[in-house]
Amino acid sequence: MTASDDVPTLDSAVQEAIEWEITLRDGDVSSAVQAQFETWRLADPSHEAAWAKLQSRLGRFSALEGASGAAVRRAVNEPSSTRRRMLKIGAGVAAGVLAGVGTRELIKVFALDADYHNGTAVPERVALNDGVPVTLGASTRIYAPQDQPRGNIFLASGQIATGFRAGPRDWVAVATRDGMVQTRGARLSVDALRRHTVVAVQGGDAILADRRGGRVRATDGTAWSLSSERIKLMPETSGDIFAWTSGTLVVLDRPVPDVVETMGRYFAGYIRFPDSALSRRVSGVFPLDDVKGSLRQLAEGLGLTLNFYGKALAVAV
Template sequence: MLPDKLTASDDVPVLDVAIREAIEWEVTLRGGDASSDERAKFEDWRLADPSHDAAWARLQARLGRFSALEGASGAAVRRAVDEPSHTRRRLLKIGAGVAAGVLAGLGTRELIKVFALDADFHNGNAAPENVALSDGVRLTLGASTRIYVPSRRPQGDIFVASGQIATGARAAAASLVAVGTRDGMVQTRTAKLSVDALRMHTVVAVQGGDAMLTDRSGERVKAADGTAWSLSSHRIQRMPETSSDIFAWTTGTLVVLDRAVPDVVETLGRYFKGYIRFPSAALNRRVSGVFPLDDVEASLRQLAEGLGLTLNFYGKSLAIAT
């Protein structure tokens, strides 16, 4: 169950207890990391009282009538935060539980599709996670990363739905590894790769060998050892960072040179686990810097101060720069 219960203020109606608990269970089970014990407890809860089963059925019926949000998983909370100030104050009184209430407006099937909740591998932790695929390929998964790995992989295909991965060292003349995102694909036999699926583009770093980048239009570029690239659906462009700069995330540091602010906010958001809001004017700027990923609140403050902004935190759920 969620540790933060929904609470009520004078101008927020109290949710029916059974409905509130049903929402908490929906969010817990939807996360994809629910243990067998949690699922058993859910069944015990549902069968313990007819009102529980009825509340669960009503919630599922409501979920079926809504489409998933387009964009990041924080988009639901974004809409709440971007409401007029009097509405925002009312919502903030609810506390962290507001996210659970807003999530009740998502369609479960659509949410699975849009946010890749059925991915083959998912790292829900802030620390990198190491995994080994069935053919011996080793991967490091960054925070909030979800990838698909087809059971039959003649070309070693890996699809990064969200987040960031790094492949392990490759032996000479090793089998082909192909990593895809919605923007295109990178292929190599010898190099280590860092592949970061951001909203605006995919950042690729190549280390220890060469790789071939291909965008969705079919354009191909050979990426040399030590280089970093921006891969979007119709453009492949060299980036100022080195591959060592990009790979620094695997040891807990984000290094950016002349990078668009939305890239940095999105990356730090994977470690913050809440909604981050910066003014539109700030999102049009570019920054350079070194940001520790093991202290994301300090990094967010560092970013805000570098842009001449003040950052306010509302618990662990919201960070708003003004």
């Protein structure tokens, strides 16, 4: 792996919540430190929200409101129709479990009512109701509304790869918050990251459109960065991007937050890299079936040491 040097850092409230978690885990916490922590939580609503979301990820809710974190996770992993019913029935419990984060907000932020969801670290192949074959990456949620034209997909989170349609004249359109990609015969890999959407095209051409109306024809074998402001050709080939379907992450001159975010889908807890590392760029090949090893590889390439706190946290220093 190689590293080079421009990207924003993670949300400050999330960073601070992780740092407080590490501090409070030390066990022998003075009353003064505890008071500082409570002051921090009350100082801004975003602090309380970040702390609640962190705790939900750490699964520490077994004693709250008589509901277990396992029960909530089980509801999240149910098929969408069952999950919607469970979330409606258990709205009061879920609100208590999430320490003030409302169920509606949870559904909105995490797309818990998505039509298809892969909650495992292993790619899952599904056939949508309209016959479109799709591979779902880890932590992926998509909507495929039946009242929309055939082949229309909204990728709320994660990464998908589409298969070839049986009818080559049928369009496949994948939208994210950044824009849309459409094709009549190609396979697509679409990755919804925080800063942008990564699109790769194989076996044909596709049209990329951003939210401002910009359009680009993406030719066979190319990879693109699609954001709300621009569409940019990436140095990777489509083969590099599609490698995730066989368990490998390949990046060339990619911002570190992109890589950390992708690996985070395969790691059960939170990952914390220092700001100095988040402003750099890296190139490398990382196995996704050994995410701890890949995180260490990433950290070492940046001149850092990675510490694991059980399965809950990975902190690079």
